[in-house]
Amino acid sequence: MEFKISKELIQQLEQLIQTKNDQQLEVLLNDMHHADFAEILEEIDIDEATYIFKVLDSEKTAEILLELEDDLRENILKRLSAKEIAEELDELDTNDAADIIGELSKEKKAEVISELQDVEHAKDIVDLLRYPEDTAGGIMHKELVKVNENWNVLTCVKEMRIQAENISRVHSIYVVDDEDRLKGRLSLKDLLTTSTRTAISDVYISKLNSVTVDTEDVEVARIMQKYDLEAIPVVDELGRLVGRITIDDIIDVIKDEADKDYQLAAGITNDIETNDSVYELTKARLPWLLIGMVIEIIASFVLKGNEAVFEKYSTLIIFVPLLSATAGNIGVQASAIVVQGLANGTLKTYSRDYFSKELTVSMISGFIISMFLLVYHSVMYQQYMVGFAISISIVVVILFAATLGTLVPLFLHKNKIDPAIATGPFITTTNDVFGIMIYFAVAKLILGF
Known part of the structure; x- marks a missing residue:
């Protein structure tokens, strides 16, 4: 049965801490899984959480450290002495111990290493600390x-x-x-x-x-x-x-990479968490919002340059939001599949076969959407040539969006830039500008304005 935190359990835990009933505290917590234990520590006061670490055996609490959220672990480590931290790390595998030591200040790091009882363990940890975190050396175990x-x-x-x-x-x-x-x-x-x-x-x-x-x-x-x-x-x-x-080390890597790609796709430039400060959250999210604003201003100039057309063909402006949304969706879909292929190795570089397949899918999708639009416009407005122009424009814009969504991630990947950035605001805002330009260019060609 899955563990559930109850209000009664938290109250019992707090009571035992307040009365310093260490023996009963150990009885209550010793048989608990470290992941459930960490969940409890998230719900109580930081001083109470630190007290538990000082009372229980390091063999038990060491594993709990790995399960804690970064901020809580950092706060607990600040309240522990170098010797107490070293006792925790002596119970951990080398890569886990190195990860925790890497979060400490330079001075505290040296103190903790000097307090480690197992000399070989300490040497292995120091050896791991010299490797970058995103390499095999940075995530490997020395135990084998x-x-x-x-x-x-x-x-x-x-x-x-x-x-x-x-x-x-x-x-x-x-x-x-x-x-x-x-x-x-x-x-x-x-x-x-x-x-x-x-x-x-x-x-x-x-x-x-x-x-x-x-x-x-x-x-x-x-x-x-x-x-x-x-x-x-x-x-x-x-x-x-x-x-x-x-494999458990790799699951962490996959999770971190997925979180980073998800945030990039949403236009978030830095790795952030929900408990980060307002400043950090704003700094991570604002850049793409500003870039999007500039691109949309450019799109507004394109619309302004076609004001005279709206007086004669008023229905053209009605379908601009639909055009932008459709082009954005097609572009994001195309780029998402490419980014996924690059991530799992099924697509390593530009493939003519895949590009042709993507254009075919987009052509079919564009044709179906354009037929609906043509029928709708003809029934609602009885302006058949305008409806035809809008339908053809939609097809061309969809093909452009699919091309952009397919090629941009490949270009970024080739130039050692995370292609996940191409699955979010970059594609949608870029498609807005070029989509509107293509839309009016095709309409002008057909309608002759």
Whole structure:
């Protein structure tokens, strides 16, 4: 059954904290899942949340830190000493510990690292901190199980038992040479069914996907998705095994990338959260609003330049909003599919076949819409040539919008710019200006004004 926070639970928790009944507090919380625990901490006072961290064992609270919202975690860490933070990090995997340390100030970071009890753990964390956050090196775990190709199966099993003590889940057994260079992986089935005297070099599988420390995290996600991997090894510039990336790390990458693309598509230039300040929210949202305003002013000049036409063909102006909305929708649909293809690897660069397919779909859509408009205009206004001009204009504008929506994301991607920016205000506002210009140009050609 899914956990639900109740008012009674919160009141009971607050009462135990106020009376400093630490023993009962531990009984109440110790069996609770860390994700549910984090949900509770979001509902109580920051001082009460900090008190809980100081009372409970670090083995329990360390996992909770990872589940907290960034602001709450930051506030709790500010209230903990360097030694208390180090006790939490000693219980975490290296990449999780490195993520938390990376949020601290430079001075606090050094203090916490110096307080870490496990020297090897501290060295691994420091090693991870040197990699950019959006690379394989920045998201990998240092914890893994590796065996030497020169060992036999018996030695291998003994060493694996020692290494596995500090690892929560063993996804793969990696095989390295004497220089720690990655050679392949070892099948658990082969390990169990092979003689204990057999050399590992005779049974390991050399075919293995891997990434380098500087591979972008989104590329790692693409590779793992393509080959349906639960984990992937990470090697350095010399091919030495330095870590592994697991599927839960990649889920975080995919979520972050999806959130960023969604915001870009909505015209939000910075990564923001609902609890950010008014200033941060405004700064992220205002730029595209201003750009949109400028583009729409240009569109108004196009309309103003055709004022004389409206006196003779008044129904032309009536269909301008429909034209803008249709062109915007077609453009956003086309760009969204391209951005999705670029993200999942089904579309890597310009494809003549796909472009032709998109234009065909747009042509069919435009023809159907134009037929409805032609019939509607003919019935309502009995101006058949004007209706014909509007219908043809709509088809041309739709084809233009589809072309823009398809090619712009590809151009941005080629120039190392996130193509998701092309799925929002950029496409809709650009289509407004050029769509109106095309609309009147085609109408003028047909009507002769």
